[in-house]
Amino acid sequence: MDLKTRDLNWKRLTLPGQFLLAGAVVMIAAMLIVGFWVSSRIEQAVVQNSATSAALFMESFVSPLSQDLARSDRLSDPAERALTEIFEGTSLGERVVSYKIWKPGGLVVHASDPALIGKVFEPSDDLKLAWSGRIAASYENLNDLEDQAEAALGIPLLEVYSPIREVWTGQVIAVAEFYERAEVLDRDISDARRKSWLVVGSTFLASGVLLFGIVLTGGRTIRDQRKQLEQQLEETRAVSQQNLTLRRRAVSASSRATAQTERTIRRIGSDLHDGPAQYLALAALRLDGALPDQDAKNPDAHEVRKSLDKALSEIRAISRGLALPDLDALDLHTLVTRAVDDHEHQTDMEIALSFVGKEPFSMDYTQKLCVYRFLQETLSNVARHAGVEQASVKVEAGFDAITISVRDHGTGFDAETSLKLRSDGGQGLLGLLDRAHSIGGNLAITSKHGKGTTMCLTLANVENVT
Structure with a gap:
């Protein structure tokens, strides 16, 4: 042996x-x-x-x-x-x-x-x-x-x-x-x-029996406690599995609700663009044709025309903000590139984009939406608040998780203060954080005054959420 x-x-x-x-x-x-x-x-x-x-x-x-x-x-x-x-x-x-x-x-x-x-x-x-x-x-x-x-x-x-x-x-x-x-x-x-062997043997035998009895009692207690611990462990595993199932269901339900909400918002944006915006444009044209030349120079007519143009501009801006590309048909690389290109066209900023890693897991609509909104919000914040004309976006993809980092070397800010509702009612970074958490992801913010900011979004494979 x-x-x-x-x-x-x-x-x-x-x-x-x-x-x-x-x-x-x-x-x-x-x-x-x-x-x-x-x-x-x-x-x-x-x-x-x-x-x-x-x-x-x-x-x-x-x-x-x-x-x-x-x-x-x-x-x-x-x-x-x-x-x-x-x-x-x-x-x-x-x-x-x-x-x-x-x-x-x-x-x-x-x-x-x-x-x-x-x-x-x-x-x-x-x-x-x-x-x-x-x-x-x-x-x-x-x-x-x-x-x-x-x-x-x-x-x-x-x-x-x-x-x-x-x-x-x-x-x-x-x-x-x-x-x-x-x-x-x-x-x-x-x-x-x-007699000496009898005394020695009896003493050792009695000691051994006594010690064995003590160990036997202790062993039974340990076995009983071990069985109780194993039973509690099984119960804990069952509860943990139930919690995992419920968490996955909650993430799936939140994803469906978010997707439905975003589709509704996108439809509202389209309706604003195709409905009120068109009517306002038509009203502006009819106003120009309906008024004689001398009346068109009237201050009241000029004010009406100015108000129509402003309303039309705001409706179009709202429509653009609510409108989204067809995310279901886009892969991760195309999705990120689209968001970065849109921001560069709107702000003339220079964005350094890099991709690292292997083929990512299959993303659902809500995860793609979260990535797109994250890039929209963070790049917009860089343009408005960082005071720089350059930033970098790094995508690290894998089978278990996707990490997207946006980094700038701007003015920076207090991360704790930023995770609060704004006075105008907007959610800002807090909305992004809630969106990421609702689908099992995480948002990490690293920023110091004068040393720039790094925003890091991590989305896990829904099948591996624990």
Whole structure:
């Protein structure tokens, strides 16, 4: 199983399952470490206590008989006979299966096995420790060369090294090594190990069960909360989808209403041009023909003629403002170019026009109308208020959105103040902003006094409105 598969299987486990698996590994490892450490410490304590007791008991017999070693490398004959009698045919001899008496350098000066007397062996760590004046002991550690006879017995033995001190000076003059039968000690150590492992195992097991219970309860709470959150998330998604649907419907309804309103306005403009404007022009002509030459110079007649001409001019201006080209048949490039060309012809301004991007999404009538009115209003504001004769129009088209920017380096204005109704009742930039928002677009205005103005219209694909 590779690492990726193991990681996937791990993630599939619940929180209690992950804790049970990881906790079991950690607790078993910790239990083994603690168990071995505790049992080892108990074994060392039991062995040391037994060795100390045995050493003190042995010292009471051996020390008085070994004082000759302070001045010689061998025991006197009476001392050797006395040691032989002590360890043969007595209860002490039944407990101690063998013994050795060492002099510095690893010399065996006396032993229960006469073959070892006079031989020199490499001092063991326990022997070195005894020469420093401390009692040393080891349990079933019969690996030294001089321990071959004891190892051949095949019974548990406690090996004890007891320092022998000179009576008057207290200096260590020799070391007595003896091997005591340890069947009872072996049972005590086994019992201590069993109890220590039982205590350690029970403690870790109880701790693990308690912790697992806590994690299990927490896991259930997390699962319940997760289910509630998932349910709330689904409800939120449903509400969000409903809001999105309603927003799209609102944008579509606003677009249809705006398109209908603009068509009505365009019809009114045409009606003004074809109706009242024509009648006023006809009335002006008839007035000139109906009045004799002398009456035509009459101040009243002149005032009437002037009023007719003014009314005709205003009606034609209103008609031109309300009239729009056939936007449904125009693509974005043609639409923008038409609006810019119309403004240049009316104002003699120089407009730098640029197109960036790929083929835009299919625009509906309301979006085309918004672009056309945006260019009409912003370019008209540049001509009237910016105090410049040049401006730039940049079109960035894409599948998701269309951005049209109009920029000038004129006088600039306060953007916040401009987004208010004018005193004459006109809406100005606020009307453009409302028009853009009503179809899911946005209008950004950046302007500072003396640093020019940038107007940026962004229209999103209606299918992607969120």
